[in-house]
Amino acid sequence: MVEGRAVTPLDEERSDERAVELGTVLAVRGLTKSFGDTHAVDALDLDVHAGSFYGIVGPNGAGKTTTLSMITGLLRPDAGSVSVNGTDVWADPAAAKRTIGVLPDRLRVFDRLTGAQLLYYAGMLRGLKSDVVRSRVEDLARAFGLEDAMGRLVSDYSAGMVKKVSLAAAMIHSPRILVLDEPFESVDPVSAARIVEILRTYVDNGGTVVLSSHSMDFIQRVCDHVAIIVEGQVLAAGAVEDVRGPVSLEERFLELAGGRKAAEGMEWLHSFSG
Numbered sequence: 001m002v003e004g005r006a007v008t009p010l011d012e013e014r015s016d017e018r019a020v021e022l023g024t025v026l027a028v029r030g031l032t033k034s035f036g037d038t039h040a041v042d043a044l045d046l047d048v049h050a051g052s053f054y055g056i057v058g059p060n061g062a063g064k065t066t067t068l069s070m071i072t073g074l075l076r077p078d079a080g081s082v083s084v085n086g087t088d089v090w091a092d093p094a095a096a097k098r099t100i101g102v103l104p105d106r107l108r109v110f111d112r113l114t115g116a117q118l119l120y121y122a123g124m125l126r127g128l129k130s131d132v133v134r135s136r137v138e139d140l141a142r143a144f145g146l147e148d149a150m151g152r153l154v155s156d157y158s159a160g161m162v163k164k165v166s167l168a169a170a171m172i173h174s175p176r177i178l179v180l181d182e183p184f185e186s187v188d189p190v191s192a193a194r195i196v197e198i199l200r201t202y203v204d205n206g207g208t209v210v211l212s213s214h215s216m217d218f219i220q221r222v223c224d225h226v227a228i229i230v231e232g233q234v235l236a237a238g239a240v241e242d243v244r245g246p247v248s249l250e251e252r253f254l255e256l257a258g259g260r261k262a263a264e265g266m267e268w269l270h271s272f273s274g
């Protein structure tokens with residue numbers, strides 16, 4: 001645990017109401033999940049304040065997707081609690097999900113629909129009125145640069161376009177918090193810049209973004225807070241400047257995740273056959 005870590009015993013005693021009063025939109029306590037012998041998430045704590053742009057980083061298999069899936073009510077934890085905007089996600093999933101927009105990893109979308117149908121369907125599922133949905137679909141298509149693709153089947157979209165339409169679907173009900181698992185994977189730099197702008201405006205207006213990414217540069221540039229997760233535990237969390245200290249976030253990450261030893265013991269690779 002390093003500087004900037006927000007969790008104290010006092011935090012743990014804090015009621016959900018008090019957490020909201022203090023501006024904590026997401027409070028995770030002791031979250032745990034195993035798959036057989038694999039301890040994917042191990043008593044993980046996390047606090048995210050309203051209006052944060054919060055990045056979650058960690059090596060492959062660190063437990064990021066498992067954590068985000070439990071936070072968004074998609075995967076039941078073995079132990080621990082998640083409170084979103086004062087609602088316990090696993091005690092009242094329906095209420096919690098109303099306030100969350102989610103872009104899951106390895107997303108399966110209804111790709112036999114057109115982009116417009118998919119967004120319309122997402123809005124109707126969220127209980128919005130038909131005319132509201134129609135106007136939001138138009139706004140989202142414009143914002144994500146998908147106007148020309150709205151009439152085409154999602155199955156014919158490129159990987160980046162699927163990401164964008166899925167992100168648009170996650171936002172249609174104006175959630176208080178957006179939880180995005182690797183939102184920029186497969187997205188071109190121009191679209192990524194556009195998405196960042198949309199997310200920044202959302203955050204500037206009081207929304208909260210929690211996203212996972214493998215790009216330290218992106219997290220350092222865009223996020224105000226970061227948590228480094230290794231082997232299912234938070235090793236460092238807090239304001240990006242506090243977590244990185246005098247070095248770059250990438251260096252700090254490599255230090256904590258122990259990524260410098262990888263090439264040792266691979267001398268045979270340089271012996272070149274034939």
Ligand SMILES: Nc1ncnc2c1ncn2[C@@H]1O[C@H](COP(=O)(O)OP(=O)(O)OP(=O)(O)O)[C@@H](O)[C@H]1O
Binds near residue numbers: 039060063
């Ligand atoms: N459904 C599952 N069944 C079995 N093991 C799983 C399952 N989901 C995740 N795991 C295991 O849990 C661990 C954490 O996986 P997770 O997908 O959460 O990592 P991650 O940090 O998102 O990784 P990446 O950066 O590669 O996406 C891994 O060891 C993974 O193999």
